[in-house]
Amino acid sequence: MMIAGLPKRERVVITGIGLASPNGNNLGEFRESLLAGRSGVTPYEIRYVGKTVAGVCTFDELKYQKRKDLRRGTRAGSVGIYCANEAIADAGLDWPNVDRSMVGIYIGVTEHGNVETENEIFELKGYDYDTKFWSHHHNPRTVANNPAGEISLNLGITGPHYSIGAACAAGNAGIIQGTQMLRLGECDVALAGGVSESIHTFGIFASFKSQGALAEHDDPTRASRPFDTARNGIVVAEGGCIYVLERYEDARRRGAKIYGEIAGYAMNSDASDFVLPNPQRQAECMQLALRRAELNADEVDVVSTHATGTASGDIQECDALRRVFGGSHRVRFNNSKSFIGHTMGAAGALELAGNLPAFDDRACHATINVDSLDPECAMEGLVVNEARQQQVDVILNNSFGMLGINSVVIVKRV
């Protein structure tokens, strides 16, 4: 069923953004870093794996939580709580008078529970694996809804809350879920996006390494290098981005600042491989989102690519992009992972946020660390290493994940 042509009351807009990125603790800082080419990737060490690199966040956890909350909860919960509070403040909602039973929380996660399980097993080793020393906090920390649930507890939100497990498409999936729930009338305010605590699980580093897909470089800031011939894998990062989404009429009625409108979206599945992407399905996903947005490919100004910096993944996505945008001389392609690494469940939401200020500052940030462009990734509109000035009215955001899950969100200027 097409969603194009929905009545005006069903239009959904972004009115608030809260984020935690390795190179910025709010949208202003994040955007400034992206335009200046500033990386957030640093040296990092984790048990068993040893020295590596990662995108590490530095937001103030105690801004919205007590020390006891931090002790009891999870890093993903803290990221979510920080982003949700920042988003609500940014949206200018009259929070004390908002009906919190009509606020929904939809948080995308790539994975959840690995960090807490690894920590607990590490502890248990000191007790010769005697499970009577296993923490009673394990279950509430590892239930899949934990990151969303911690937001609910922190903000006293009594509407629906849940996490959306969607691999690295999860950030977009959270936005899409929020949009759908607003259209269904399930909530009046949606807190939607994604979070990641993945740098705290050694397993994700070790697994990428075994797969030959963990980035290495003497200079951490240059380790994440999508589209470059010397790219050698993914930089794991933590982070979060949560949007306040509202129906357009509600936002207009209260005179809210509007960042942009969710013009279209799509999700589909490759149904072809556990880890290898499928350019045909990715292209179909973008085309479906464009149809729903009633836009042609040559009306898109910026495509925020998923590009993780793996040898084959970038080439496959470029193949998909050429299938959709091959005839367009207008579109620009960029990438945020080159700055901050792969923020996993947060990636889709965070990377979209980094592009939204383009509606006002009329710039397309670059993809950095391209010393030698891979000929197989060469595209006319690729913005390499330095931001470019241009009018931006439509942004298309790609986010793809393992098991062949694809997501696309299109945002347009209101």
Next chain:
Amino acid sequence: MTPEEIKEVVLDILEGIAPDEDLSGIVDDVPLREQLELDSMDFLDIVMELRKRYRVQIPEDDYVELATMQSTVNYLTPLMKDLQKA
């Protein structure tokens, strides 16, 4: 351990469980829950920490003994009198 040392152990555990609270004014014979923000998970933390640090096993039926500092120390004294403070 003497009762005084056991009290120090319990206070040390409480500092970890309630890091935002001032424990200097704890009244021994008033329920801890009336003086601190503690819930059932926090009391399980006390039980777990005693188990981890001193291998002291507290059966579920005895959790009520942890209501006040005084009752806690009284309850733990026979269980911990032969242990050395870590």
